[in-house]
Amino acid sequence: MLKQQTVGVVVREIAKSYPDTEAYVYPEHKIRKTYEQFNQETDDLAKAFMGMGIAKGEHVAIWSDNKREWLLSQFATGKMGAVLVTVNTNYQEKELGYLLNQSDATTLILGEEFKGTSYIDVINAVCPEVKNSEKGNIQSEHLPFFKRVIVMSENKYPGIYTWSEFEAHASKITDQELDERLNMLHVDDVINIQYTSGTTGFPKGVMLTHMNIVNNAQIIGDFMKLTPLDRLCIPVPFFHCFGCVLGTLAAVTHGTTMVLLEQFDPKRVLQAVQDEKCTGLHGVPTMFIAELNYPDYKQFDTSSLRTGIMAGSPCPIEVMKKVIEDMGAKEITICYGQTESSPVITQTQSDDAIEKRVATVGKPHPHVEVKIIDPATNEDAPIGTPGELCTRGYHIMKGYYKNEEGTHAAIDSEGWLHTGDIAIIDSEGYIEITGRIKDMVIRGGENVYPRELEEFLYQHPSIQDVQVVGVPDPKYGEELMAWIIAKEGVTISAEEIRSYCKGKISHHKIPRYIEFTESYPMTASGKIQKYLLREMSKEKIPTA
CATH class of the missing domain: 3.30.300.30 (ANL, C-terminal domain)
Incomplete structure (x- = not known):
């Protein structure tokens, strides 16, 4: 059965069931919060969004590494119905300007800087009006929807709310008003817009609903056998589906503890796994390669690891074997999908034969249809023959924001999403991804x-x-x-x-x-x- 729950309801219910379980830990900041505290923090922040006058369905962009404020904003917007627009941490002036304009974002929440780029300088270059505006009342001709900027800091910048100034807006909203807003939300409402990397042409804003991401996260965690006893290390970026669906939301749907790092660093990951006794670890293949090749790797104890996910790009068989044998993550899974499919389409399971677990991306998730077609004819390809993977089901995006042409090019008239990936399906239903059509x-x-x-x-x-x-x-x-x-x-x-x-x-x-x-x-x-x-x-x- 698919869940008929919004993101906010998921948080409330998990907090009721596991109030004293740790929800998240930031080892580098010595922050630890239980699910009861996490529920209260996200309630308070949801009220702050409402107190600022942010309406259901309004677009709030967020731009930072994996800070605590990002995590809380994800679930607070899930409670009060604003659409979280996730911004790639590597973006520069041109890309940020495009995203704010194309997404019709009214609000930008940002960190102060990332890897030497001052985000404050970038937003002032994109929207020079910020500096001379009253906070919350930005008037920009080229960004007509844009009204407010919030910084994840107490440092003061002209025209920009500090984090505590933002939080203070919560006092304007009662618990009852928040409950009324939460109860207004529908599972088919768009709650997240993620911009594709834009390797060809301009990035497209993928619209994902509560139904899309709550169910995808639930099934991902089920395949990993997550429980409130698990502790999942999440060093992958929140702005990407890997971080905020396979990571934070999969953990929250199962009452699992999130062990969070603001940025990936192989030593910090290994330290966190050891010190926090993590049972799960996420990463793209390059992250696992960096961890396995870290000079002092053998000095860290990773024996607590059981599961995790390797995904984001094709997973080399030899690397998978090392993660299972050397790191001890015997039940690690591989996921395959794309942002347009919320994102996971297929996943391996811990009881799959070892050769299937390292050489395939598993079978389709429950409630997900998959077919392999000949891209030239659109006819079904025979078993064992490469073709384009197409998928259909609850997990398909609502479409690209303000881009009907792109939506129709990606999703055909029968509801099949054409992934652009070449895949082979075997007689047992296991799928192997052999590359992109364009690769x-x-x-x-x-x-x-x-x-x-x-x-x-x-x-x-x-x-x-x-x-x-x-x-x-x-x-x-x-x-x-x-x-x-x-x-x-x-x-x-x-x-x-x-x-x-x-x-x-x-x-x-x-x-x-x-x-x-x-x-x-x-x-x-x-x-x-x-x-x-x-x-x-x-x-x-x-x-x-």
Whole structure:
């Protein structure tokens, strides 16, 4: 049965059932709060939003790393019905201006800075009127909806509310008024807008409802067997579905304790897992690779780990094996999906055979339909044949905000979301993702899936990470280029890599070009940006 509950009702019910269970812990700030306290904090903040005059359905943008204020704002807006618009922490002036304008945000909550970027300077550049405005009454010609800015700090800036000034608005609203607002909310109301990374064209605002994210989070946690005895370490960014659906909301739907880090750092993650005796750990593959390769990794005790999720980009089989064997997370799961599907479509289970758990993304969630089609004909592809994965069900977004054309391109007339991912389904229903349609390389008429070559090269003892892309070639149309990060202290040559490949994989799959690097271009959520790697690759290949 799907839950018919809004985000706010979920918090209230969990707090009633597990009042004394720790809801969240910030080890770096020595903050610990029970579910009863968390429920009260989010009630108070929901009243502050209402006291400011923020209406049901109004758009509130939030821009910071994983601060406590972000967490509380997520669930407070869930109680009073404002739509939380999540902002990528890496955004700069142009991107923030686009998002505030396109989303019709009335309010921006922000941290002071992130990795050397002053968010205060950026908002003043995007909206110069802020400095000269009365707080809460910004008048901007190019941002007609924009009214107020709140900073997660007590430092004073012209035209910007401090956090305590914001909180003080709660006194204007009674408990009864909050309850009335909460009871007005409907499960099909949009509660979150997440902007896709915009690897092609402008980012699109994905509209997600209570129904979408509450049920997705519930099922994710069920697959992980989460309970109030679990302690889940969440170092992935909140602004991404991985952080705020697979992380915070999956924990809250199960009364699980959230162990939170403001930013990812392999040492801090390992320390938190050890000190807080975390039973679960989330991360994209690059995070787990960084943890496993941390110089003092063996000095940390990760034996409390049981579960967690590796997701966000294809999970290398060898890395999964190490997380299970070395870290001890024997029940770790892989999730696959995208923001447009709330986000999880398929997930592995702890009792799946080990080869299925490391080499596939599992089976579709309950209440979720999946089909694999031939992208050229839209006909169903036979079992074992690659095709585009399409999905349908409760988890499909309401659409892209103010972008009907984009919505119709993504979701067909029968309600199927076309993911753009190439997948294979086996006779038992397990799904393997072999790449993006646009990542597939066609070399001399042969389709080559970079994922297959990456998995093969991961087995080389000197390779820490590898990404494969296609580059233009006058003879074959496309050739393969491998970008390799070698393990620390190891020297390896391109010739050694090619020799390793010979006789083990088809000749046409051996990369013609091999480059060594120390890092990849990545999104703030830890996804490798292959389109940027392709651009970098074109600059490396010799021109005729």
